[in-house]
Amino acid sequence: MPIVSMEAVQKWYGDYHALRDLDFSVEQGERVVICGPSGSGKSTLIRCINGLEMCDAGSIVVNGIELTKRSESVAKIRSVVGMVFQQFNLFPHLSALENCTLALTEELGLTQSQADEKAMQYLSRVRIADQATKRPAQLSGGQQQRVAIARALCLEPQLMLFDEPTSALDPEMISEVLETMVSLAEDGMSMICVTHELGFAREVAHRIIFMDEGALVEDRDPVGFFERPDNPRTKKFLSKILR
Amino acid sequence: MKEVLIDLIGAPLGTIIFQLVFAAQFTVYLSLIAFIGGGIAAIFITLARIAPYRPIRSAATGYIWLFQSTPLLMLLFLCGLGFPHLFQFQISPWTAASVALTIFTSAYLAEVWRGAIGAVETGQWEAGDALNLRYVVMLRRIIIPQAIKFGLAPTIGFLVQIIKGTSLAYIIGFQDLMLVGKRWANAPVDGSEPFIIFPIMAVLYFCLCYPLALFARQLEQKALARGQ
Ligand SMILES: Nc1ncnc2c1ncn2[C@@H]1O[C@H](COP(=O)(O)OP(=O)(O)O)[C@@H](O)[C@H]1O
Ligand SMILES: [Mg+2]
Numbered sequence: 001m002p003i004v005s006m007e008a009v010q011k012w013y014g015d016y017h018a019l020r021d022l023d024f025s026v027e028q029g030e031r032v033v034i035c036g037p038s039g040s041g042k043s044t045l046i047r048c049i050n051g052l053e054m055c056d057a058g059s060i061v062v063n064g065i066e067l068t069k070r071s072e073s074v075a076k077i078r079s080v081v082g083m084v085f086q087q088f089n090l091f092p093h094l095s096a097l098e099n100c101t102l103a104l105t106e107e108l109g110l111t112q113s114q115a116d117e118k119a120m121q122y123l124s125r126v127r128i129a130d131q132a133t134k135r136p137a138q139l140s141g142g143q144q145q146r147v148a149i150a151r152a153l154c155l156e157p158q159l160m161l162f163d164e165p166t167s168a169l170d171p172e173m174i175s176e177v178l179e180t181m182v183s184l185a186e187d188g189m190s191m192i193c194v195t196h197e198l199g200f201a202r203e204v205a206h207r208i209i210f211m212d213e214g215a216l217v218e219d220r221d222p223v224g225f226f227e228r229p230d231n232p233r234t235k236k237f238l239s240k241i242l243r
Numbered sequence: 244m245k246e247v248l249i250d251l252i253g254a255p256l257g258t259i260i261f262q263l264v265f266a267a268q269f270t271v272y273l274s275l276i277a278f279i280g281g282g283i284a285a286i287f288i289t290l291a292r293i294a295p296y297r298p299i300r301s302a303a304t305g306y307i308w309l310f311q312s313t314p315l316l317m318l319l320f321l322c323g324l325g326f327p328h329l330f331q332f333q334i335s336p337w338t339a340a341s342v343a344l345t346i347f348t349s350a351y352l353a354e355v356w357r358g359a360i361g362a363v364e365t366g367q368w369e370a371g372d373a374l375n376l377r378y379v380v381m382l383r384r385i386i387i388p389q390a391i392k393f394g395l396a397p398t399i400g401f402l403v404q405i406i407k408g409t410s411l412a413y414i415i416g417f418q419d420l421m422l423v424g425k426r427w428a429n430a431p432v433d434g435s436e437p438f439i440i441f442p443i444m445a446v447l448y449f450c451l452c453y454p455l456a457l458f459a460r461q462l463e464q465k466a467l468a469r470g471q
Contacts, residue, residue: 078375082373085369087366089364089369090370091384093388102376102384106376107375152374155375
């Protein structure tokens with residue numbers, strides 16, 4: 001059973017056709033990188049998977065659960081999908097640790113000490129346990145993004161969605177976040193990752209997808225994607241980005 | 244207290260000042276009632292205003308719109324004179340003024356607080372959604388703690404508007420600083436001419452409002468400093 005399967009998905013923002021008849025699926029344990037020019041619908045696509053956006057037509061099934069407008073369906077899907085945002089979206093009034101424990105105590109019924117223990121485990125995993133009591137504003141961008149990854153991992157998701165996780169970072173902090181993501185990949189996590197870090201894509205992706213104007217233009221293994229892309233638009237995009 | 248004042252500054256003025264200060268307490272009480280009552284009502288209206296159901300949101304928006312565009316004076320007339328006359332019931336100036344000011348305050352504060360909640364980045368809601376937090380948990384643990392820092396200064400600042408607003412309640416016979424002052428100013432007593440009474444009243448209103456205005460400014464500057 002695929003972890004995500006989308007069929008004939010359409011999405012409009014008013015008159016703007018953001019996703020055009022998209023078919024897309026990801027197997028358990030598979031790692032997919034999505035790239036494409038800004039405005040091509042990459043964020044929209046992954047936000048449809050956990051119901052941050054609702055598609056207007058087509059079907060989306062995540063981990064065997066059909067995504068509908070019903071809040072139970074959305075909640076079930078969100079409970080197995082973790083998400084990491086470009087702008088981190090940490091809660092600024094809470095410490096790194098509290099960012100991680102909030103959902104555990106409030107929604108999963110863990111006691112504070114159980115939640116703390118679990119959160120520390122994941123904060124160690126992203127190598128930031130020593131900063132656990134700091135507020136986001138006291139951390140660097142790279143550290144904040146790692147906390148955001150730990151926060152998502154605490155809920156033990158089956159699938160992680162990354163929306164340009166390194167685009168808001170200073171260059172010297174990109175690698176620490178990518179390393180964390182590589183280590184997740186090594187553990188066999190299913191991942192869908194919007195990124196233009198093509199080195200990372202080549203290293204960890206099973207498939208690379210090129211999106212343009214709301215459609216999947218290219219869907220290939222990394223070697224094929226870089227060496228003999230089928231679509232002229234992919235070639236053009238690669239030539240720009242690999243300059 | 245009264246005797247001390249009269250000994251100090253003579254009969255008419257001592258009595259006047261004593262009565263004005265005494266009346267000022269009712270200004271304070273009415274302000275507190277309006278602020279607390281209006282604040283509690285505003286909590287519910289704000290929650291309705293951001294509820295995930297459109298009809299509830301529309302009702303709250305309508306309430307805010309209606310009472311924000313009604314002059315306070317008209318609310319006072321309606322509560323103190325209009326409705327009692329129309330429906331043939333008795334209402335004390337206290338009750339009428341409390342109701343009118345509470346409604347007025349609730350509409351204003353609900354709008355301020357909605358704005359404060361709107362100032363919290365949408366990414367915070369999205370992060371909460373992605374973590375599968377329930378709506379109430381999201382509000383209580385994430386949105387409201389952040390909205391407070393945007394809403395606190397304008398809320399305290401509005402208290403000043405309420406205190407000044409209570410001065411209109413004299414129009415329906417509410418015995419406050421304003422009514423007592425006006426009565427003295429109109430009284431044919433030497434030393435109670437309007438040019439003496441009104442400055443004294445202004446000083447009293449100033450003493451009530453200025454500390455609050457100052458406090459609001461401090462909060463604002465603190466919030467600004469934190470934002471940088
Ligand atoms: N909430 C929204 N309302 C209206 N238009 C939107 C909204 N979100 C995205 N769009 C538009 O949809 C298109 C695709 O956006 P997005 O999925 O964010 O692209 P990408 O992530 O590939 O840069 C863009 O043209 C964007 O302007
Ligand atoms: Mg995007």
